[in-house]
Amino acid sequence: MASLIACPHCGPRPKEEFTVKGDAAIARPAADAGEDAWYAYVYLRDNPRGRHKEYWHHTSGCRRWLVVERDTVTHVVYAVLDASAQGETA
Amino acid sequence: MSSFRLSKGGRIDRAKPLDFTFDGKPMQGFAGDTLASALLANGRQLVGRSFKYHRPRGILTAGAAEPNALVTIGEGGRTEANTRATLVELYSGLKAKSQNRWPSVDFDLGAVNSLLSPFLGAGFYYKTFMWPAAFWEKVYEPIIRKAAGLGRATYEPDPDTYEKCWTHCDLLVIGAGPAGLAAALTAGRAGARVILADEGFEPGGSLLAETAAIGEKAAAVLLEETLAELASLANVRIFSRTTVFGWYDGNVFGAVESVQKNTAAIDPNRPVERLWRLAARHAILASGAEERPLVFGGNDIPGVMMAGAMRSYLNRQAIAPGKRTVVFTNDESGYRTATDLEAAGLEVAAIVDSRVGAPSSWAGRAPVFPGAVVQDAKGGKALTGVTMIKGGALETIKADALAMSGGWSPIIHLACHRGARPVWSDAKAAFVAPQTQDGLTIAGSAAGVGALEACLADGAEKAGNVLPSLGFSSAAAAFTPAVDTATVAKPLWCVRGAKGKAFVDYQNDVHLKDLRLAVSEGYGHVELAKRYTTNGMATDQGKLSNVNAIGILAEARKVSPADVGTTTFRPFYTPLSFGALTGASKGKHFQPVRKSPLHDWARKNGAVFVETGLWYRSSWFPKAGETTWRDSVDREVLNVRKNAGICDVSTLGKIEIFGKDAAEFLNRIYCNAFLKLPVGKARYGLMLREDGMIYDDGTTSRLSENHFFMTTTTAYAAGVMNHLEFCAQALWPDLDVQFASSTDQWAQIAVAGPKSRTILQALVDEDICEVAFPFLGAKEVSLFGGKLTGRLFRISFSGELAYELAVPAGYGEAVADAIMQAGSPHGICPYGVEALGVMRIEKGHVTHSEINGTVTPADLGFAKMVSTTKPDFIGKAMLSRDGMVAQDRLSLVGVKPLDPATTFRTGSHILSEAATPSLENDQGYVTSSCFSPNLGSTIGLALVKHGPKRHGEQVTVWNDLKNEYTKAVLCSPVFFDPENEKLHG
Numbered sequence A: 001m002a003s004l005i006a007c008p009h010c011g012p013r014p015k016e017e018f019t020v021k022g023d024a025a026i027a028r029p030a031a032d033a034g035e036d037a038w039y040a041y042v043y044l045r046d047n048p049r050g051r052h053k054e055y056w057h058h059t060s061g062c063r064r065w066l067v068v069e070r071d072t073v074t075h076v077v078y079a080v081l082d083a084s085a086q087g088e089t090a
Numbered sequence B: 001m002s003s004f005r006l007s008k009g010g011r012i013d014r015a016k017p018l019d020f021t022f023d024g025k026p027m028q029g030f031a032g033d034t035l036a037s038a039l040l041a042n043g044r045q046l047v048g049r050s051f052k053y054h055r056p057r058g059i060l061t062a063g064a065a066e067p068n069a070l071v072t073i074g075e076g077g078r079t080e081a082n083t084r085a086t087l088v089e090l091y092s093g094l095k096a097k098s099q100n101r102w103p104s105v106d107f108d109l110g111a112v113n114s115l116l117s118p119f120l121g122a123g124f125y126y127k128t129f130m131w132p133a134a135f136w137e138k139v140y141e142p143i144i145r146k147a148a149g150l151g152r153a154t155y156e157p158d159p160d161t162y163e164k165c166w167t168h169c170d171l172l173v174i175g176a177g178p179a180g181l182a183a184a185l186t187a188g189r190a191g192a193r194v195i196l197a198d199e200g201f202e203p204g205g206s207l208l209a210e211t212a213a214i215g216e217k218a219a220a221v222l223l224e225e226t227l228a229e230l231a232s233l234a235n236v237r238i239f240s241r242t243t244v245f246g247w248y249d250g251n252v253f254g255a256v257e258s259v260q261k262n263t264a265a266i267d268p269n270r271p272v273e274r275l276w277r278l279a280a281r282h283a284i285l286a287s288g289a290e291e292r293p294l295v296f297g298g299n300d301i302p303g304v305m306m307a308g309a310m311r312s313y314l315n316r317q318a319i320a321p322g323k324r325t326v327v328f329t330n331d332e333s334g335y336r337t338a339t340d341l342e343a344a345g346l347e348v349a350a351i352v353d354s355r356v357g358a359p360s361s362w363a364g365r366a367p368v369f370p371g372a373v374v375q376d377a378k379g380g381k382a383l384t385g386v387t388m389i390k391g392g393a394l395e396t397i398k399a400d401a402l403a404m405s406g407g408w409s410p411i412i413h414l415a416c417h418r419g420a421r422p423v424w425s426d427a428k429a430a431f432v433a434p435q436t437q438d439g440l441t442i443a444g445s446a447a448g449v450g451a452l453e454a455c456l457a458d459g460a461e462k463a464g465n466v467l468p469s470l471g472f473s474s475a476a477a478a479f480t481p482a483v484d485t486a487t488v489a490k491p492l493w494c495v496r497g498a499k500g501k502a503f504v505d506y507q508n509d510v511h512l513k514d515l516r517l518a519v520s521e522g523y524g525h526v527e528l529a530k531r532y533t534t535n536g537m538a539t540d541q542g543k544l545s546n547v548n549a550i551g552i553l554a555e556a557r558k559v560s561p562a563d564v565g566t567t568t569f570r571p572f573y574t575p576l577s578f579g580a581l582t583g584a585s586k587g588k589h590f591q592p593v594r595k596s597p598l599h600d601w602a603r604k605n606g607a608v609f610v611e612t613g614l615w616y617r618s619s620w621f622p623k624a625g626e627t628t629w630r631d632s633v634d635r636e637v638l639n640v641r642k643n644a645g646i647c648d649v650s651t652l653g654k655i656e657i658f659g660k661d662a663a664e665f666l667n668r669i670y671c672n673a674f675l676k677l678p679v680g681k682a683r684y685g686l687m688l689r690e691d692g693m694i695y696d697d698g699t700t701s702r703l704s705e706n707h708f709f710m711t712t713t714t715a716y717a718a719g720v721m722n723h724l725e726f727c728a729q730a731l732w733p734d735l736d737v738q739f740a741s742s743t744d745q746w747a748q749i750a751v752a753g754p755k756s757r758t759i760l761q762a763l764v765d766e767d768i769c770e771v772a773f774p775f776l777g778a779k780e781v782s783l784f785g786g787k788l789t790g791r792l793f794r795i796s797f798s799g800e801l802a803y804e805l806a807v808p809a810g811y812g813e814a815v816a817d818a819i820m821q822a823g824s825p826h827g828i829c830p831y832g833v834e835a836l837g838v839m840r841i842e843k844g845h846v847t848h849s850e851i852n853g854t855v856t857p858a859d860l861g862f863a864k865m866v867s868t869t870k871p872d873f874i875g876k877a878m879l880s881r882d883g884m885v886a887q888d889r890l891s892l893v894g895v896k897p898l899d900p901a902t903t904f905r906t907g908s909h910i911l912s913e914a915a916t917p918s919l920e921n922d923q924g925y926v927t928s929s930c931f932s933p934n935l936g937s938t939i940g941l942a943l944v945k946h947g948p949k950r951h952g953e954q955v956t957v958w959n960d961l962k963n964e965y966t967k968a969v970l971c972s973p974v975f976f977d978p979e980n981e982k983l984h985g
C-alpha cells in the first residue's frame, strides 16, 4: 500500500495515520433486499488484481472515512474521495 | 606484517591520533581512518574466520559490500555484532573484536572444518542430515551452530536512544560521489530543495580517492569547491553517514543516519541513530558501481583485495597494501591501482590482464602479461605469491598483496525495490535497471557510465532534465557533457583449473564447485541455486557475489546471463539495527499509558492497579490486615451491598452525539429502540455487528432533544467511535449527526449501595429522591451550592441503588474526596474492578467475557430487547438466518458447584453429568466466574446449549489443562436479588 495517502481534507499524510476497512465498491442493501443480497454484502469479497476501491479512515487525522481507489499490483493511488461524496461521483 | 602506513599522503589527519583496541590489543589510527584502514595500518590484514570452513579472512573491500571484515563493536548493551569494519569511522576508545574464531583469530580450531569440506558442499544441509530425523535437532544442528555462524548478539539492553523523523524535498540525491554531487549542485543552483545523502562519513565517493585531474583541476580541489558551494546553498542539505536503505510507495525513501556511532562519549540526550522517512518528489540514484572479484583458487587469502579498495586505502588513508603487489585485472581499474602504487614508490610485481589485447597505454614500470590469468593465490594466513598461467605455462610470482578487478556492476538495489527487474546488458557487461522510473532516475556509474568526467556530466544532465517537472527552470548544468571513454571487457566469470577453493560468496563460503554442483544436480535456476548453495544469502546479500554467480551459472548452463536472470532485490540495502527500527517505542514508551483523572485519588486510597489495554484501572483497595486480594474484594463487595462504595468508571468510553437526526441515527445503530427515548432518561443499548452478533453494549442518555451521551465499554471505546463515524459518513451521509469523544474530559464516579442516595444528596443541590430522580434518570446537576455542574445518571451495574456522577476531569479528585468525606459516617469504601466484577456476576450482567463475538442478543437473554418494528438497524437482516435462531445455540446460564467447598475456573467446559470429555459431548463453557461472598460459593456465567431450558440440571465442569472435574448445577444467571428490590433503595 502507498506510503502516503492524499486525504482530501488534510493533504498527503503517512499511511500509519489511516485504518483500512475493506471493499468500498459494495453498497449496503436495503433492509428488505433478501437473504442473498445480505449474505453477499456481509460475507463475500472480491480480491481483485488491479484497481480496487477501499474504505480508509483517517483515524489519526480528520477522522473522515475516505474511499481510496488504488492498484493492488502497482500500489498507485488513483483517487481519494470523502466517503460521503462517493455517491455523487460513482 | 603485510600492510603499513606510508609516511605521507592521504586524507587522514596525522595531528589527531586515535587509540582503539582489536581483540584487546591496543592500536592507533588517525582521524579520517575507518576501522578497516586503521587495522591495515597496524599490519592487521587477518581480521576474521570464514562462516563454514573457518578460513583466515582479510579485508577485501573499502565499502558496504565487505563480506569478510565483520567485527563486533562495543561492549555490554552496546555490543554490535557483524559490523563491517570498512564502514566504521574510527574513534578514540573504539573496542573491536574478531568473530567466529576459537580460541583466537590466528589459531582457530574450527579450521578443521576445511578437512570436512567434501561433506559441506552445496546442498549439504539437505543431503548429509536427511536421516535419522531426530539427529538433526539433537546432534547436527548444535554442532553446526557452534562451528558456523558469525557474531553473537548481547542479551543486555541497549542503553542508547534512537529516533524517527520525516522530511521532505524536491530532489533526493542518493550517493555523494561524482554523479550525485553534480546532480545536487545543478538542482541546488536552480533553487530546488535538495537532500544529498551518503553512507560515508565524508561526502565525495570515489573522488575522495581519485588522483586524476578533471580538466585542469585536481579531483580533490574539485570536490572541495563543490562541497563549499553546496554548503553555501540554504536549500541543500547534506546528510553524511546516512544510508538510504529502501525505496517505498509514494516515493518515500527509508534512510538511517548515524548520529553518535562515531564516538565512545555518547551524549545521552541525543539519539545514536535516526531513522528517516524521506518524502521526495523525485530522486536521483547515484549509488555508484561495485567492483567484481575474480574467481580463482585462494582468492580469499588475506592480502587479496579489490583493486579499487586497494587504491582507496592508498590514496585516502596512505595505506600500503604490501611490499610487492600483483595486479590481476580484466578492466582498466587494475591499471589505475598500479599507477598509484608505483607513484607511491611501491613495487608492482606484475599486471596480469586476462584480456588478450591488453591496452598499450601502460607507461609504468611493472611488466604486463596480456592474456594471462592468476590460477591460484598461495599462502595461509597471509599471501605469499601467485601462480600465473600464460600461454599454457605456469609461472610463480612472489607477492604479499594482490589487487583484483573483474569489472564493475552498477549498484541498482534501490531501483529494483518496487518491482522493476534488472536487465542484462551485453554492451555494458552488467545488469542494469530501468534508467528512469516514475520518481526515480539513475545517474553515473549506477547507470553504467564508466569514466569520471562522464559521471559528472551525467549527474548534472539527469538533474537538469528532471528540474522542469518539479517547477524549476532548468539552470545550466554544473558540468559540461563528456564522452564516456571507459571500455567494457567481456567478463571473466572464473578461472579454469584452479587448485585451491575459488570463492564466489565469501561470507557464506560458497565456492565455484558448489555452483557447478547445483547446476549438475538440477538446481541451476537462479532462485534454486541461491537456496541450494546459500550464495547471496548472507548479511551482505550477495553484493559482491551475485553477478559472478549468475555468470558462472550461465556458463555452466551454456546460456547468457540474461537467461539466468537475477534474484529479487528487497529492502534493506544494508543491515539495519533493531534500535533504529524501534525508535523511541521501547520501555515505558513502548505504548502510551492512559490514566484516569481519578488515578491519583485511587493511588492515595491505596489502590492496586491492573493494566487493561492502555489503561491502569484500580483493582482493589487493600486495608491493613488483609493478606490476599480476595480478603479485600470480599470486604468491598459486602460493604457495597450493606452500606455504600465508590468506584472509578472514568475509563468507560464516552461519546457526545449531536444533531437533529441523532435520535434516528441511534435508532439505526442499536438493535433496541432509541427514537423516543425521553429527554432526561438513560437507556441500556445493544449494538450489533452487521452479521447479527453483539458488538458492544452501554447506556446512552438523552440530555436534550438533539444531544445524546453514549457510554461504551472501556475496550471498545475507539472501535465504537470509528463505527459510528463509518455509519454516519459512509452509510447515511444524509443524516445530520456529529460525534465528539469525551472520554478524557469527564471523571466518572459510580456510587453504589443502599446509602448512596444519602451520601450523594450531600453534594447535589437538586432533590434526587426516588420520585424526583427515579431509576434511569439522567440529567445535568448542580453541585456544592452551585460551585460546579456535573451529570448525574441513575444506573447500576452492581444491582444496588446506584448513581454515576460525571464531573469535568480536573475536578474528579476533589469530588471523589468530597464523596468519601460525605460517605464516611455511612461506611463508604472505595472499590475496584474486581469487586465490580463480582457484583455484576452475582446479578448476571454481561461484559465482553460473554459478548465474545459469537453471541446474538437472544443468546444472552435479550431477545425481547430487539426491535421488531424498526425498518432497519445494523445487524437486523442477518438476525433471522437459520443458524442465528437455532435452538441449540449456546445461551447464557448461571452455574454453581454442588458442593460450595469446591470450585471451577473460567474457560472450563460443561459436560452432561456422566459424559466423558469429547468434542461431541461438549455442552458449552464457563465465561466468567468468581467467589461470591454473598452466596458463600463460587458462581459462574456460562454459554450452554439450550441453556435457559436446563436450569436445575446437574453437570460436570471440566478443565483439561488442570485435570479438574467439578460437579455443578446450571441455574438462572441472576444469583442475587432476582426481583431487583435493591435497585430502588
Ligand SMILES: [Zn+2]
Pocket: A007, A008, A009, A010, A011, A058, A061, A062, A063, A064
Ligand atoms: Zn484527513
